[in-house]
Amino acid sequence: MGDQTASKSYLDLINDCDNFPWDDPFKPLGNHWSSIYQFHLGADLRPHGLVLESTVKKMPWTQDFKIDHESKKVHLTPLNEDDASISYTTALSKLIQRAIDEDTFAVIHGQHSEPYAIMGANFPASVERYASHLLGIVSRGAHLTVYTNTREGMKIWVPRRSPKLFTYPNCLDTTVAGGVAAGEGPFECIIREAEEEASLSEGQVRKDTVATGCISYIGLNDSRGGGEMGLICPTIIYVYDLEVGEDIICRQNDDEVKEFYLMNVNEVKDALFRGEFKTNSAVIMIDFLIRHGVITSENEKHYAEIMARMHRKLPLPTAPEDI
Template identity: 35%
Template sequence: MAGSSRSWAEGVLRLLNRMNSFHTQGSSKPVCKQFCVGGQAVGVVQPRLLPLLRGYPEVFQMTNGHVELSDHLRTFEQRSTAMEQVLRDWRERGLFNCLNKWRNEEFPVMSRFCDPPLMNIERAAVAGLFGVKSYGVHVNGFVRHEDGRLSMWIGRRTPQKETYPGRLDNLVAGGISAGLGVKETLVKECEEEACIPESIAQNARPGGTISYTYEDDAGIFPECQFVYDLEVPADFRPEVGDGEVLEFYLWSLEQVKELLAGSEFKPNCAMVVLDFVIRHGLLHADNERHYHQLVEGLHREL
């Protein structure tokens, strides 16, 4: 039978199921409450947080089965300040491990990416605690050889990284902080992580998005990644920049594709590569019978 082996497809489907675990049987989804700000649903709250939130009646209110930011917090600044005070209090009390990784980096909170932000929230708490969707940019760096073959630049995360140390990563990736645009974030991350100058980074072309929501002991994580493809010359070599990457490899697309079924990749980076493999025709409906499931698993909204 032509195409991917059954074991490869099963491995990749397991990955996609893990990254969409909030939608699977046994998750906390049926008992979670919507988190609303200014009358707009922006996240989800697990039942474990409800007793804590009731301790801040000036900030949170429970209405019609929802958790809402109090009506008297009407402005962007009021909401952002109130939320920061609550999170700093929780941090001082040592209530959540995620707050020990406080970055002093704010992420915008909105119902949809196209909407004006309703407030900002510390990055360490943006997803897990309040189930607010976070956004990032991932770049597939690739080389197109004279015979038409594609090779892909892959980074290996340093052993010192707090999350997924030593795992394989995309050429460049980063979260979109408050006040930054998508392409602006891409250019910044290219320079910081791989020493790619803006003159090259600006050539990156949008390839769509991937979306997923997973749940673990730390909370609920809805994420959307803007995917870009950056074709670089055969003699181009990325260089380690800010120390988040240990080294870079240039591997054939077939080799990279085979690695997706194992545990070498940071999971969401594997999804970005899978999306690239599908969009560039290495996988399609006639050579992979699970093609529809693979595509569907890359686009699961909260």
């Protein structure tokens, strides 16, 4: 819940989230790359995942997968290739089932999770959320910040996560946040989660929400994320704003949220500096404070660095190939 004595800078908070090393073009490539296997879908030459050597060794690979230790590549080439829109997802499901049956990985914690689309694949393919981290596949989330302009200035609706959650218990969070499930778009995810997490009506969310961009980063799984350490988690989070009147109250509607606070900007900044926010929700809040002119180049010397770091170009495709 944050060390009372520590005070994190905005750049510290970015570093906590985007913690896979950056390469220096004037130096030889860092050896963080040398132990990574590229995960490939069929004949697609573009890697779709970054798998740790330790995962390659532990994974109970099925016959659908070929491991090439020479070129450090994992190829998924389904034995049954009749219909690509089914066969890749099926092969991945079989692999995950085996890993669950054999209880191979702590990050899966012995159960299935919701299917996530593999971004940038040339055909529909999906993989379960926690397994996607083992394969280093891009995860997609969507976050909505709900705020209101009052006489005393802007205030932001900030939930505290339940102490019972597996990941980031008790941390502060974005007003509404969720993973984008296979088959839905980011905005549909927001509409679903806004009702589930904050009791916001679909009508209002559809009418007044503004899409404002996305952030991207490569995180390494740590103890607060749960499971194996150091898994590579390339992530894109679609960002939305919703301005509401002072009459609208965000209320918890499921057991993932403990309670909601209506914080002014200084309270939000103090909670950031104390490290109270979930790692990626801190970055979403920094993005919000930049877009609304609270953090500026005049009051933050690392402004340009922060903007670049929040929008990392992932080394994996985010759109299908133009054919």
